[in-house]
Amino acid sequence: MYDEFVLEMHALANKAKLLHFAERGATLESVFIIQELDNRKAAIALRMRSEDLAVYVGITPAMYWMRLRAARIFKRFPETLERFKQGETEISHVAMLWGKITEANSKLIFENMCGRSKREMESFLSRVKNDGTLLEDEGVTEITIRLKDSERDVFERAREILAHGGKVPSLAETVVKATELLVDRLDPMRKAERAAARAEKRRGKTNEGEGEGEEFSPSSIQPGEDEFDQSCDSSESGGSGPGDLGDYFSHFGLKEKAVSAFAIPRKHARESTTKHRRAIPAAMRHQVWLRDKGECTFEHDDGSVCGETMMIELDHIDMVCFGGEHSVDNLRLRCRTHNRYHAVVSLGEDFMSRWYS
Secondary structure, three states, rough: OOHHHHHHHHHHHHHHHHHHHHHHHHHHHHHHHHHHHHHOOOOOOOOOOHHHHHOOOOOHHHHHHHHHHHHHHHHOOHHHHHHHHHHHOOHHHHHHOOOOOOOOOHHHHHHHHHOOHHHHHHHHOOOOOOOOEEOOOOOOOOOOOOOOHHHHHHHHHHHHHHHHOOOOHHHHHHHHHHHHHHHHHHHHHHHHHHHHHHHHHHHHOOOOOOOOOOOOHHOOOOOOOOEEEOOHHHHHHHHOOOOHHHHHHHHOOOOOOHHHHHOOHHHHHHHHHOOOOOOOOOOHHHHHHHHHHHHHHHHHOOEEOEEEEEOOOEEEEEOHHHHHOHHHEEEEEEEEHHHOOOOHHHHHHHHHHHHHH
């Protein structure tokens, strides 16, 4: 069944690949048509503004100007066109070069434009000088946010609180400070590092007067005041996906006998709904986060590791519903995508699709 699933995914991926190659070709054709429309002053001939012409041809004014800038860069620097055709860059990235790229800095830009996200590209270009050198300063990225009135009130209150220090902060300073406070309070890696520091401090006191202590390792972290985190989420309680099978069955109104439909021994399924419902101890979570460095540990067929740091979850190697225990050796960090993939492989696509709508 798993081999059939893989073959089906390969076929679907190949279909998407062909579609997106065709889409890239259509986008490039659109770029050149927009350039032709601009060169021939089509908006004037049709008695329209350029913004109206953009809407008339089916795109937004912002997209119209972006594609026009990209067309001009393609004409002046043909290498960018070849890179786009090969899938090494995007129209939005090429358009960002308008007003920035010169003959002197083009080589530096070409060497660094591939494989960057739009935000990374913007940050890099903010440091590129016209003579082809880089500023020593950090890169700058522009972020635009839209707030409801109630959210803006909270934001302004944050500025007022920070202003008690004697200086009214800018909008950017307020965002950065609020984000720093949030990260310091909620980041699992920082929590783990603080726990490690406390453990090391305790070890130092214990070994005081007894010579050099052993080198610290994540396994030396012991339960402290936060031994159990009552806010344990579903990915932690059941490994791959939300909770164990007891949670699945109750969610769908299934009886315990439904366990047999998934070839899971009744004994294991029954134990999973009673024996393993407690939260994962905080000290255990800290050890796993430090060991896996806060990144998804999924390994691809070519040996490369996912390394994602967004939407990271604790995953049981041996699932709780199959009798897996809460232990450092049985836990690993996975991004939500690969956590769900583990669940699909273990429980089946049909079953998981009912949980993930």
